[in-house]
Amino acid sequence: MASFIDDIKAPFKKGNTLIQLMLINTGVFLSLIIINFIFSFTPNGDRISELLSSNFDLIAPVKQFIRKPWTIVTYCFTHYGFLHLLFNMLTFFWFGTLVQEFIGSRKLLNIYLIGGILSGLFYITIYNLIALANQSGSLNLNNITPTILGASAAVYAVMFAAVALLPEYEFYLFGIVLIKIRYVAWFFLILSFIMPSSGISHLGGAISGYFYIYFLRRGVDLGSPIEAVSEWWGRLWRPKPKVKIPQRRYSETTVASKNSGGTNLDPNYFPDQDEVDAILDKIGKSGYESLTKEEKQKLYRASQKKD
Template sequence: MSNIVDDIKREFAKSENSLIKIILINTAVFLVLLLIKIIFTLSQSAQIYNWLLDQIQLSADRSAFLYKPWTLFTYFFAHEDIFHILFNMLFFYWFGKLVDEYLGAKRVVALYILGGIAGGLVFIVLYNVLPFFQAHLVDSGMLGASAAAFSVAVGASTLLPNYTFNLIFLGPIRIKFIAIFYIILSLAQTIGPNAGGNLAHLGGALIGYIFIKLLQNGTDLGKPIYAVMNGWSNLFRKKPAMQVTYREKQVYRSKSVYSSTTVTGSVETPDQTEIDNILDKISKSGYESLTKEEKQKLFRASQQK
């Protein structure tokens, strides 16, 4: 047990590991809810569990949402069904890995959160506007990361539409066709028993497409989320212990000495020679042979055109 806890701590200690962190958070919430459900069901206090679930699931009822606005965020980190969380996390991991490699970990977080929020808002608005759904307004409640996962999937498909996944029994399929298939499937199921969830899928898909298109034009919708992430990490970052040093003589050096040791955390815009070398590597070995830094440089160069 201690080894599992240590492994989880190591994963959360990594700075560029947002993809796995989101999966671990979803898994932890699922297991906690499952344990609470078992305890209160066996103690014949299921109403307590239902009350707790009501505090984290998103309701389409406007008055309920205004009373519990935090549910717009909590719903896409919670699942009740094991196959629901399994599919969502696999879907999220497959496509999120591409976004992580090409755009960095923080864009994965932005797509996930913005997709979840957009999906929730679409769910609320359409249930209150369309007469078809208004009859089920009071009983409507939504859990699950499907909208957030769809946002990441459509974002990856917009960024790399011709990238292929090797699917069992089907062989290599371009990811744009996978995304289109699930969008059409969700659209067709908006009149089914899980209408609210499928409406949320479409909201997440839309924000994923918009996010990447704006990013390619130089506008990053994720900046507010990055600011919150930086503030949160700085809040829990340990401050170095104060050290007192004594120096007998102050030595001054030219700026050139220090400039050679400057380290930046972001990928610099490459020159034409670097781009040509990257394109030559793609033509010889394929896109998959590029390193994470080369993929990010290629994307940075495309923004300068």
């Protein structure tokens, strides 16, 4: 059991975004199954399960989407069933491996999230335009569902990002036929229009992935905000480095008098923990010598404080 948990933790420690996203998708899918199973034994369990699932699905009508804006992201991690999950994850693995090897894990995450978000907005726009046209009787909305979910749109973004990166790349389809990935990508995209809802969503993802690479080649990274948020999130969970307070042979007065114009602190003043943490962070980033005279005095005073 411990080995299994370690295998799951490993991609997160090593920063393998491809496997991380596959594990997250699988984890969400299994978690919803378990929760639904638990609630199935309670009164109104079906209602509770339906309410929980609907908080992940993207609802296309604008009024309903505004009530659940987070679904523009969460729908990218949910699936209708096991085969839906399996197909998406296999496709994501094939094309995501190429993208990650050529432009790195961070860019793969950018493409996945941007593809999912922009595809969702694209679907909402098309759905509501058709709904308006349907009111005048010029278009039929019957074949377009108001709800979408699944990683498909994000996967198609990764798929067409790979096509934009490596249009001539070839691989053996099912180990038999040597074919270029762009033909495979276009085949799947066109085939998805058998279900108009899927086709519209996948088209939004394909456009997002292709233009991400288009702009990236011109020096514009559309995923910079995502990288900034990801870096901030990573810092929250990154343990602070243990910084040992330098031991000096001279006293606090010597610290202040070593430099002309030194500032002596009030003898009864002791810095609080927040001040000490800020000083230690500064040492961790720039070294002890980057401290001001007053900061050195505060650090010395903190080291002399008795509990």
